[in-house]
Amino acid sequence: MNKVLFSSITKKLVMALAGLFLLTFLPVHLIINLMLLKSEPEPFNKAAHFMATFPLIKIMEVVLISAILIHISWGLLLQIQNWLARPIGYVSANKSETSFFSRFMIWTGATVLIFLVLHFFNFFFIKLGFVPGNPEDFYSAAHYLFKIPAYNYIYLTCFTLLGFHLYHAFYSAFQTLGLNHRIWSPIVKVIALIYAVLLPAGFAFISVSLWLLR
Amino acid sequence: MKLTLKIWRQKNPKAKGNFETYKMDDVSPKMAFLEMLDSLNKKLVEEDKDPVAFDHDCREGICGSCGMYINGHPHGPVPAITTCHLSMRYFKEGDTIWVEPWRAKPFPVIKDLIVDRNAFDKIQIAGGFISINAGAAPEANSILVQKNKSDDAFDAAICIACGACVAACKNASAMLFVSAKISQFALLPQGRVEAVDRARAMVEKMDEVGFGNCSNTGACEAECPKEIKLVNIARLFREYYKAY
Numbered sequence A: 001m002n003k004v005l006f007s008s009i010t011k012k013l014v015m016a017l018a019g020l021f022l023l024t025f026l027p028v029h030l031i032i033n034l035m036l037l038k039s040e041p042e043p044f045n046k047a048a049h050f051m052a053t054f055p056l057i058k059i060m061e062v063v064l065i066s067a068i069l070i071h072i073s074w075g076l077l078l079q080i081q082n083w084l085a086r087p088i089g090y091v092s093a094n095k096s097e098t099s100f101f102s103r104f105m106i107w108t109g110a111t112v113l114i115f116l117v118l119h120f121f122n123f124f125f126i127k128l129g130f131v132p133g134n135p136e137d138f139y140s141a142a143h144y145l146f147k148i149p150a151y152n153y154i155y156l157t158c159f160t161l162l163g164f165h166l167y168h169a170f171y172s173a174f175q176t177l178g179l180n181h182r183i184w185s186p187i188v189k190v191i192a193l194i195y196a197v198l199l200p201a202g203f204a205f206i207s208v209s210l211w212l213l214r
Numbered sequence B: 001m002k003l004t005l006k007i008w009r010q011k012n013p014k015a016k017g018n019f020e021t022y023k024m025d026d027v028s029p030k031m032a033f034l035e036m037l038d039s040l041n042k043k044l045v046e047e048d049k050d051p052v053a054f055d056h057d058c059r060e061g062i063c064g065s066c067g068m069y070i071n072g073h074p075h076g077p078v079p080a081i082t083t084c085h086l087s088m089r090y091f092k093e094g095d096t097i098w099v100e101p102w103r104a105k106p107f108p109v110i111k112d113l114i115v116d117r118n119a120f121d122k123i124q125i126a127g128g129f130i131s132i133n134a135g136a137a138p139e140a141n142s143i144l145v146q147k148n149k150s151d152d153a154f155d156a157a158i159c160i161a162c163g164a165c166v167a168a169c170k171n172a173s174a175m176l177f178v179s180a181k182i183s184q185f186a187l188l189p190q191g192r193v194e195a196v197d198r199a200r201a202m203v204e205k206m207d208e209v210g211f212g213n214c215s216n217t218g219a220c221e222a223e224c225p226k227e228i229k230l231v232n233i234a235r236l237f238r239e240y241y242k243a244y
């Protein structure tokens, strides 16, 4: 049974499913964040409150955290196995034509993880009560953070790299599900590109407007 | 042409190995890459030195044994050919050419540029066959096969098990090879009978012998001398999911 659960293909499938779930969560997060652009704090804080208390969403939160943890640990496991599969590397650099961003998934993923830790300390852990702060007023907290230039630099770098990660992730997930089609796959690639550009751009737009325009 | 060769030399599987530099003074652009290595070996033998060991057999792109990693590409920089089909006209005067063996844990170096590709045989033995003696080819109309399916099966069946996909993959994954060996049967009625056992056994063996995990980079497809496509890998995934 273990051979099946931990076969290279099953691990890949687990990665893809967890990743796909995260892909659906990000737009939800973005929509809530867009309320940060409003001049009054109520809409954003209300949405954040709703997300923190509505029972169904609380269940989804458990799924979300599991998806994040699974995606990270399976990703690490796969990567370590892959490094072990080539103990002696080549001297001449690999020049094979590949999808460019696929080569750096572990590194773009690691950057996103670093951001996630920061993010959790700033918001999620406050909500859970691990870290001091006011969970009912994330609006002010966000506005405060986005006034700090260094925070914006980190934020923008991480979201650019997240975009790189998402582009490969999006269409790669379809291949892993066994969906590779003469007509549909190129369309999926275009949608992946649009998603990977628009989503980080949305987050970046919010950060830059709060930083420079308010 | 004058060329500099940097070739991996390793006496035996246990030896450490290192790159040796060889200056070649009179390489003709009309030579095949392997002929160029032959001329180097002739020189080495005349100088009473150990010739460079490299694998080759058919020298016409069908046996799959001539794999070597040349300047960052398995089978050299020209797409869709094996090393034995690589001509020296693709190189320029003064070029430095790095020649390395396939690098993957399941492909240990035997000597110099020769690696042991037995891991592929083990995967094949696990299920890459039809287990009854099917006799001679049946009458063409007795088992109908869709034309596009038989074409796809044929496209998969031309994999020569050279290992370039593993060599190119940053994860040393054998997924393209296994997907070709699965697809050539999965698409045909004769192959369906044992499809479940085949998918299970071959994937299990692939993992067991220590190949890496596929991360859909597509390097294998770009380097495969027989142009085996990534759609085969997607089919392998489907076959595997169906098997459980």
Ligand code: SF4
Pocket: B158, B159, B160, B161, B162, B163, B164, B165, B166, B176, B177, B180, B223, B224, B225, B226, B227, B228
């Ligand atoms: S799939 Fe292509 S590269 Fe891989 S073993 Fe077969 S012929 Fe060689």
Ligand code: FES
Pocket: B055, B056, B057, B058, B059, B060, B061, B062, B063, B064, B065, B066, B082, B083, B084, B085
């Ligand atoms: S020597 Fe047979 S494929 Fe090159």
